[in-house]
Amino acid sequence: xxxxxxxPQNLTAQEGEFITINxxxxxxxxxxxxxxxxxxxGIVSLFMLSSGKKKHGRLIATINIQExxxxxxxxxxxxxDSAVYICAVRWGNQFYFGTGTSLTVIP
Amino acid sequence: DSGVTxxxxxLITATGQRVTxxxxxxxxxxxxxxxxxxxxQGLQFLIHYYNGEERAKGNILxxxxxxxxxxxxxxxxLSSLELGDSALYFCASSVxxxxxxxxxxxxxxxxx
Numbered sequence: 510x511x512x513x514x515x516x517p518q519n520l521t522a523q524e525g526e527f528i529t530i531n532x533x534x535x536x537x538x539x540x541x542x543x544x545x546x547x548x549x550x551g552i553v554s555l556f557m558l559s560s561g562k563k564k565h566g567r568l569i570a571t572i573n574i575q576e577x578x579x580x581x582x583x584x585x586x587x588x589x590d591s592a593v594y595i596c597a598v599r600w601g602n603q604f605y606f607g608t609g610t611s612l613t614v615i616p
Numbered sequence: 617d618s619g620v621t622x623x624x625x626x627l628i629t630a631t632g633q634r635v636t637x638x639x640x641x642x643x644x645x646x647x648x649x650x651x652x653x654x655x656x657q658g659l660q661f662l663i664h665y666y667n668g669e670e671r672a673k674g675n676i677l678x679x680x681x682x683x684x685x686x687x688x689x690x691x692x693x694l695s696s697l698e699l700g701d702s703a704l705y706f707c708a709s710s711v712x713x714x715x716x717x718x719x720x721x722x723x724x725x726x727x728x
Contacts, residue, residue: 540714550704552719553618595659599714602672604649604661 512536515596515607522614528583530610532596535577543570543581544595546609552595555581586614619643620709620720628726634695637723641688641709647671648690649710649717650682654703665690666713697727 514533522528532541543555556563556570558579563570567586572579583590591614596607619642629635641648650662652675661674665684676682679697684690694701704724708717 542717544719550722550724552706552708552722554717554719557716597659602664603674606659606661608658 512600512605513596513598513607515594515610517610518608519611520613522586522612524587524614524616526586526614528586528590528612528614530581530594530596530612532579532581532607533577534579534596534598534605536598536600536605538577538598538600540599541572541579542597542599543579544597546593546595548592555594583612586612588614588616590614618718618720620707620718622705622707622720622723624723625721626724626726628728629697630728631697631699633697633727634693635697635725637692637694637705637707637725639690639692639707639709639720641690641707642718645709645711645718646688647710647713647715648684648688649708650676650690650692651706651708652703653706653722654700659706662692664713671713694725699727701725702727 540559545553567584569582593609595609621640623638646667648665653659662676664672682692704722706722708719710717
């Protein structure tokens with residue numbers, strides 16, 4: 510049983526497109542994280558949120574606690590956004606990861 | 617650069633051996649987390665230390681152990697290595713428990 514489900518698994522977009530990646534979880538969580546993993550393997554934490562919405566540059570993350578769902582949006586996508594985006598949830602003292610969404614943005 | 621350092625970057629060893637992975641957190645961060653990323657299981661949480669004390673255990677095998685030292689660096693010890701232990705091992709640090717985490721570059725372990 511996977512506590513965290515992401516969709517889509519793979520996504521190809523043209524430069525400039527608006528992108529949405531979805532994350533659903535099955536447990537009552539303390540916080541949800543969005544991570545970005547670059548092709549070289551490095552991981553960067555994009556957002557940590559427990560309610561509402563956060564924005565950083567062209568990235569927006571939202572969470573709906575009642576529906577156990579979060580979305581990561583990328584506006585005006587760019588080839589440098591190509592990466593794997595991973596949703597992770599903290600439940601008590603445990604941390605569960607989604608399988609990731611591989612995004613390719615074509616110039 | 618996240619400010620988190622991990623050594624070594626790459627490690628090749630044989631089944632049955634023991635290795636130690638090292639992590640130095642960002643200056644001022646008290647929490648250290650260890651994660652394993654394998655091709656078949658994705659990212660998994662292994663263990664969390666805060667200011668020298670173990671705070672939470674995830675899917676860490678009994679053959680694995682970790683500790684955080686007084687200078688806050690941490691080591692992950694993997695023993696009786698099996699082929700399936702081949703993976704990327706990340707550490708991350710945060711200022712306190714379960715705040716925004718900063719990831720190290722990872723140690724790529726290959727068990728032959």
